[in-house]
Amino acid sequence: xxxxxxxxxxxxxxxxxxxxxxxxxxxxxxxxxxxxxxxxxxxxxxxxxxxxxxxxxxxxxxxxxxxxxxxxxxxxxxxxxxxxxxxxxxxxxxxxxxxxxxxxxxxxxxxxxxxxxxxxxxxxxxxxxxxxxxx
Numbered sequence: 001x002x003x004x005x006x007x008x009x010x011x012x013x014x015x016x017x018x019x020x021x022x023x024x025x026x027x028x029x030x031x032x033x034x035x036x037x038x039x040x041x042x043x044x045x046x047x048x049x050x051x052x053x054x055x056x057x058x059x060x061x062x063x064x065x066x067x068x069x070x071x072x073x074x075x076x077x078x079x080x081x082x083x084x085x086x087x088x089x090x091x092x093x094x095x096x097x098x099x100x101x102x103x104x105x106x107x108x109x110x111x112x113x114x115x116x117x118x119x120x121x122x123x124x125x126x127x128x129x130x131x132x133x134x135x
Contacts (some may be wrong), residue, residue, distance in 0.1 A: 010098060013133070014123070019124070021036075021052060025042050033122065035121055036122050037118065039120065060133065075095045085112050087110060106118075
């Protein structure tokens with residue numbers, strides 16, 4: 001099953017997300033690029049992600065759930081087919097390799113769902129917001 005075509009992200013949405021990410025992480029907006037990984041590149045921690053979700057809800061006037069921002073939701077694969085006992089399935093790994101070609105070496109058998117947070121980029125957050133906005 002092919003990975004769904006990514007939701008297009010209007011420039012305004014991406015810029016608003018970048019500003020909120022910079023605010024949460026006490027960075028300059030110029031330091032927050034679309035391809036920046038929140039945890040590995042920008043130093044975000046799990047509590048920062050919770051605060052970011054709250055600020056994005058305020059910014060865009062919507063309700064976000066953890067699932068809205070999850071990479072599994074972005075891949076269009078049902079949650080029960082993403083992992084078995086927290087370890088990613090081969091189907092999930094194939095979809096992730098297609099979605100994140102730059103991370104092919106990282107996406108090896110035995111990877112758990114917790115590792116997925118390391119792939120979360122500013123662009124993926126903006127895509128999740130845009131999808132929730134329904135555009």
